[in-house]
Amino acid sequence: MQVDFGRTSSDYTQHRAGFPDAFFDRLSREGFLRPGLRALDVGTGTGTVARGLAQRGCAVTALDVSAPMLDAGRKLATDAGLNIDFREAPAEETGLPAGAFDLLTAGQCWHWFHRSAAAREAMRLLVPGGRIVIAHFDWICLRGNVAQATEELMSEFNPNPPAYEHFANGVGIYTQWLRDISDVGFTHLETCSFDVPVFYTPTAWKGRCRASAKVGASLPPAKVERFDAALARLLDERFPGDVLDIPHRVFILTATRP
Template identity: 65%
Template sequence: MQADFGRTADDYAKHRAGFPESFFERLVKEGVLRPGLRAVDLGTGTGTLARGLARHGCSVTGLDISEPMLETARRLASEEGLSIDYRRAPAERTEQTSGAFELVTAGQCWHWFDRPAAAREALRLLVPGGRLVIAHFDWLSLPGNVVEATEALIDTFNPGPLQPYVRYGHGMGLYPQWFQDAGAAGFVRLQSFSFDVDVPYTHEGWRGRVRASAKVGGSLPNDQVARFDEAHAALLSARFPRDPLSIPHRVFALLATRP
């Protein structure tokens, strides 16, 4: 699937929930995150993960190929008073100095990369003993819940291949193939963690969150996005009138170390 998230930058920034604070607390507990680290966030998008790292005292560089997303990321960082160096570059060829970082992160984006090339690049960027974190924060489709109904509606407007995160995550938000990517690149001490959280979304917020997804705003023409959004609003009103909604999510993270 080809998706242009630059088209969804506004919805992405306004409605798409970033990683919860409990995710960063877990990284601290695992010894991955501490103040003063030099970190680079690949596929940074609107900078949700990069801002979390900066709040925890890291010196952060955020990279992405979409200039609209980077412009939004810069604005959001400025509004929070955070200093983050955002640059346009692909994850596979960052043009950053070898061994310049102690932490490389990739949140909600690994499935969009040339994964073997990105893993090799992450290894090159890290100092010996540096850490790679590949993380996801996925909504969960469960029988009868609003996510299942929303995904069915998406498929009526944009049938075809599953979104990559669903395919690689086996619909459960767990990513065993990322172990292969990291191990083949030369990373060691691979481990992972996952936990579930519920995220409250108003009807308006959930509609915006879904518009920001790859199979809606990232790939449909604007007129079809508008028709989808109208149908989505009707679905929520008829079948899921409670407002706000409680949307189940799963956090998953792979941790790997450069020898």
């Protein structure tokens, strides 16, 4: 399945808010963030992680392969009064100088990379003692909840899901990433996870779902419209109301370059 998030950059900008403050607070408490830190955010998309780093005083460079997503990210950063260096480049071959960064982050994107190549590039880019943070923020399907019903509808419209889906085993925990980075020499690996509720209006939930790999980033526009209408009917019939409570899980893997 061909996935291009540039096709859904508008919905992505409006409806994918990105990691919660609790994610950045955890990194700050653990000493990963400080003013003046040189940070590189790979697979930045619209820059949700990059903006969080910049808001906490980091000097941020942000990379992505999608020009429309980068354009959206630049506008969001400008509107927020943040200075972020957005560049179009893949995580596996950034073209940036070796040892140029203290921190490298990859939020909600590691599964899209050639992972071993991205890990080697991260090792090259970080200074000795520099840290890598690989993180995900996934909705969690529980029996009978909105997320499960939505996922089932997505599968009806797109029966060939992206290959990344099996990595989290449906629970938002990505153990494979530990092997990816330990194989290239990263040390002091640590993981943590915690759950947070995210509240959506029905309109916002539809937009969030359109901005997913299985819908807006892969289906033809006419099929996206049909999915959107089907999801609206599902919400009206099974989950009526003005607010939807969608459980999400934050997963964080950190490691150090020797």
